[in-house]
Amino acid sequence: MTAVLDALQLAFVQRALLAGLMVGLLASYYGVFVVQRGLSFLGSGLAHSAFGGVALGILLGIQPLAVAVPFTIIVAMGIVWLQQRTRLGADTSVGIFFSVSMALGVIFLTMTPRYTTDAFTYLFGSILYVTWGDIAIMGFVMLMSIFTWKAWGRWAYATFDRELALSDTVACRRDDYLLSFALAASTVISIKVVGIALIAAFLVIPPATARLLTRTFSAMTILSMVFGVFSVLVGMVVSLQADIPTGPAIILTQAVIFFVIALARRGG
Amino acid sequence: MTDPVVDCHDASVTLGEFQALRDVTMALDPGSFLAVMGPNGAGKSTFMKALMGLVPLSGGSITVLGNRPGEHVRREIGYIPQIKTLDRNFPALPMELVLTGLRGTWPWRITASERETAHEAMKIAGVDHRIGVPIGKLSGGELQRVYLARAFVREPKIVLLDEPATGMDRRGEADMYSVLDKYRSKHGATVIMITHDWEAAHHHATQVLLLDRGMIGYGAPGDVLVEDNMRRAFGHVGHHHSMTIPISGDCGA
Numbered sequence: 316m317t318a319v320l321d322a323l324q325l326a327f328v329q330r331a332l333l334a335g336l337m338v339g340l341l342a343s344y345y346g347v348f349v350v351q352r353g354l355s356f357l358g359s360g361l362a363h364s365a366f367g368g369v370a371l372g373i374l375l376g377i378q379p380l381a382v383a384v385p386f387t388i389i390v391a392m393g394i395v396w397l398q399q400r401t402r403l404g405a406d407t408s409v410g411i412f413f414s415v416s417m418a419l420g421v422i423f424l425t426m427t428p429r430y431t432t433d434a435f436t437y438l439f440g441s442i443l444y445v446t447w448g449d450i451a452i453m454g455f456v457m458l459m460s461i462f463t464w465k466a467w468g469r470w471a472y473a474t475f476d477r478e479l480a481l482s483d484t485v486a487c488r489r490d491d492y493l494l495s496f497a498l499a500a501s502t503v504i505s506i507k508v509v510g511i512a513l514i515a516a517f518l519v520i521p522p523a524t525a526r527l528l529t530r531t532f533s534a535m536t537i538l539s540m541v542f543g544v545f546s547v548l549v550g551m552v553v554s555l556q557a558d559i560p561t562g563p564a565i566i567l568t569q570a571v572i573f574f575v576i577a578l579a580r581r582g583g
Numbered sequence: 584m585t586d587p588v589v590d591c592h593d594a595s596v597t598l599g600e601f602q603a604l605r606d607v608t609m610a611l612d613p614g615s616f617l618a619v620m621g622p623n624g625a626g627k628s629t630f631m632k633a634l635m636g637l638v639p640l641s642g643g644s645i646t647v648l649g650n651r652p653g654e655h656v657r658r659e660i661g662y663i664p665q666i667k668t669l670d671r672n673f674p675a676l677p678m679e680l681v682l683t684g685l686r687g688t689w690p691w692r693i694t695a696s697e698r699e700t701a702h703e704a705m706k707i708a709g710v711d712h713r714i715g716v717p718i719g720k721l722s723g724g725e726l727q728r729v730y731l732a733r734a735f736v737r738e739p740k741i742v743l744l745d746e747p748a749t750g751m752d753r754r755g756e757a758d759m760y761s762v763l764d765k766y767r768s769k770h771g772a773t774v775i776m777i778t779h780d781w782e783a784a785h786h787h788a789t790q791v792l793l794l795d796r797g798m799i800g801y802g803a804p805g806d807v808l809v810e811d812n813m814r815r816a817f818g819h820v821g822h823h824h825s826m827t828i829p830i831s832g833d834c835g836a
Binding site: 351467468469471472474475476478479481482483484485526529530531532533534535 | 635637653660662664669670672673674675676679680683686687688689690691692717
């Protein structure tokens with residue numbers, strides 16, 4: 316425990332903690348819509364799409380997240396647009412944009428004149444390398460989510476019964492764009508913490524755990540955020556104590572909580 | 584003379600290249616009970632969506648409570664969709680669903696007065712005893728009553744129902760019509776219901792709109808549900824949904 320307290324004195328650990336808490340809150344907040352709308356593949360697709368933006372940032376020598384956020388938001392808008400304009404299913408639209416973005420990412424990286432390990436820190440996450448620039452971007456997304464707080468009720472309504480929400484003049488098409496926008500932004504900023512490869516789990520496990528214990532959507536949202544933040548804190552401590560990568564430690568913490576609760580409920 | 588609550592003149596809807604509804608002309612007086620009938624793909628749901636302004640007209644005109652569809656005050660129309668459209672795994676209690684009828688959005692928290700209002704609406708719909716049961720655990724009939732309570736909570740002037748009896752047994756159906764009739768007589772509300780149930784149309788409706796993309800007939804059930812119209816709509820007269828289609832006068836409105 317002393318080692319953990321000592322580590323907390325270090326600036327990069329403080330940045331990591333701040334980033335982890337913000338990302339834990341955001342991913343688990345938007346994750347409730349991902350889980351209830353059956354959009355797990357969208358979370359994974361957006362994270363992989365972000366790879367294209369990260370690679371572009373590295374190629375241009377700009378802060379990768381600053382490029383990845385708008386890049387992924389454009390991809391997210393494209394996915395919704397394709398879905399609304401065609402009869403293609405959500406998974407097909409995601410699949411198309413996901414592959415194109417990954418392909419672009421690989422091309423951008425091969426065009427980068429110098430060898431860089433940066434891309435790998437984004438693929439597998441590197442919370443201890445979070446910069447103040449990353450924190451600023453995360454803070455901006457956090458603020459944006461606070462300002463769009465009122466959309467929660469409309470998103471929830473359309474998630475429950477889209478036809479009913481439409482009959483109540485809820486602008487579901489516009490709200491789909493807004494949700495995808497917010498989800499894309501939250502997904503990208505989570506990449507530095509858990510990595511592209513694990514982000515889908517970060518969006519799914521805390522809400523799925525909360526769903527096991529709740530009877531209302533508002534309770535599910537709150538509990539999901541509690542699990543999101545708790546798992547980040549525990550995951551970081553475990554990571555520091557056991558000297559293992561932080562992203563996987565967080566995801567494994569979430570998985571342990573999920574299975575314990577699932578088994579306890581099955582037994583009960 | 585009172586203004587009609589719904590007034591259609593040659594209303595047509597085209598979805599892509601598909602003509603879903605053609606030249607519907609009818610006027611519905613306040614307090615009426617309209618049964619919208621016809622075979623699958625006849626344009627019944629499209630007609631209802633057109634009333635709510637959810638699909639644009641490609642021709643003609645519709646006014647609802649004197650306004651163009653979609654421009655009515657939200658609380659004036661209570662819509663009860665087919666229950667198959669909802670997500671049964673969504674974590675929700677009946678009271679939350681009922682309160683969407685008041686708020687037009689999903690409630691984050693519920694005030695004491697909202698709780699009381701929702702409880703009262705559920706009592707009218709006869710489902711207040713299931714107030715604490717998650718939506719996913721309700722039977723089809725109970726869920727339909729929760730939707731009725733959701734519609735009633737805003738005391739609408741028009742209640743729209745899309746095949747409300749789906750998944751209900753005969754007793755549940757009878758209870759639902761009794762609740763609807765009580766609400767209609769108490770509030771002078773107009774009921775518009777899509778149904779395949781000819782018997783229910785004869786017993787409860789004051790008007791029937793028979794569609795097969797175009798309008799086959801509109802008027803009192805006894806005048807519309809006649810052999811000639813049945814043949815035009817369904818291509819036959821006989822058994823439908825396990826019951827004999829009653830020809831004019833068999834059941835009496």
